[in-house]
Amino acid sequence: MGSQEVTNWQGKHVTVAGLGVSGIPAAKVLHGLGALVTVVNDGDDERARAQAADLEALGVTVRLGDGATLPEGTELIVTAPGWQPDKPLFTAAAEAGVPVWGDVELAWRLRGLDGREPAPWLAVTGTNGKTTTVQMLASILKAAGLRTAAVGNIGVSLLDAVLGEERYDVLAVELSSYQLHWAPSLRAHSGAVLNLAPDHLDWHGSMEAYAADKGRIYEGNRVACVYNVADKATEDLVRAADVEEGCRAVGFTLGAPGPSQLGVVDGILVDRAFVENRQKNAQELAEVSDVTPPAPHNIANALAAAALARAFGVPPRAVRDGLRDFTPDAHRIAHVADVDRVAYVDDSKATNTHAAEASLAAYESIVWIAGGL
Structure with missing residues (x-):
């Protein structure tokens, strides 16, 4: 499915991998463009079932608890970004010659769709x-x-x-x-x-x-x-x-x-x-x-x-x-208070060592209170 076909989605069999912040909008957009959309999802919990019901009401097919099998007739997979490249679904897609796009790729291809x-x-x-x-x-x-x-x-x-x-x-x-x-x-x-x-x-x-x-x-x-x-x-x-x-x-x-x-x-x-x-x-x-x-x-x-x-x-x-x-988001070396001439800084957004190191380097003398992994 090359870029020359991007304006004609009618009847295209598209599999969307993953319910979530990118999968649900992608499924709705593709369905609205006339594609035949199947959503596959590893999880099958209460939240997933509620999301599936909303999509099925629109006419989208949803398969819960089975994110590994490539649906028959799939011409394109649109995946949530977090799905790892070595998942069986993508192995099957590669063997079948089915391209895999992320939500960013889909958005890039759909630019200018309205002329x-x-x-x-x-x-x-x-x-x-x-x-x-x-x-x-x-x-x-x-x-x-x-x-x-x-x-x-x-x-x-x-x-x-x-x-x-x-x-x-x-x-x-x-x-x-x-x-x-x-x-x-x-x-x-x-x-x-x-x-x-x-x-x-x-x-x-x-x-x-x-x-x-x-x-x-x-x-x-x-x-x-x-x-x-x-x-x-x-x-x-x-x-x-x-x-x-x-x-x-x-x-x-x-x-x-x-x-x-x-x-x-x-x-x-x-x-x-x-x-x-x-x-x-x-x-x-x-x-x-x-x-x-x-x-x-x-x-x-x-x-x-x-x-x-x-x-x-x-x-x-x-x-x-x-x-x-510009005002930075919360938890990014945010000054919280001064107590007994000691400044307290909230940098809980630093979720890896590289980020923590950068923030610590902003001060000459520190006591680091750390938690998590």
């Missing part, structure tokens, strides 16, 4: 900092007067964004390694890999496979591949990517930037990538104090967001205003 010019995607991935960076990016784009939204792995459905009535000039898209694995034809306007550290290796099978899936975000980029100067693995992914002619590698650094980089000079966020004569010139974008909180890893997030926004042609003032307007 409107689809909004370009500015895409962000990385082991940590994705959500904050995408939210910063959306704030900057809004400050430039652009109609935009932060969507994707951030919890806002890409399907809703590309098929809803709201018209966007550009989308700020957070993508996980899972989503990128199942998005073979995604081609962003510009993309960024913020950092790479071992994560989800049980799902990907190896660090190399994990990195390769992250690197998919650069494939086909038109204007800029944004990488982390301090994390050589991200630059290696740029070098390996097949991009459109004229697309540039743009680095971000907490130090003074070289040509084609964004960085920090004397407390100022500076652009030496999207300026005339970048060998000699630099453009001030914002002050470190405009970033909340001004921790090193968050300054890096701001520089990555600024690079993507500048790649889209956003003026310097919008970068400053967007960063000033």
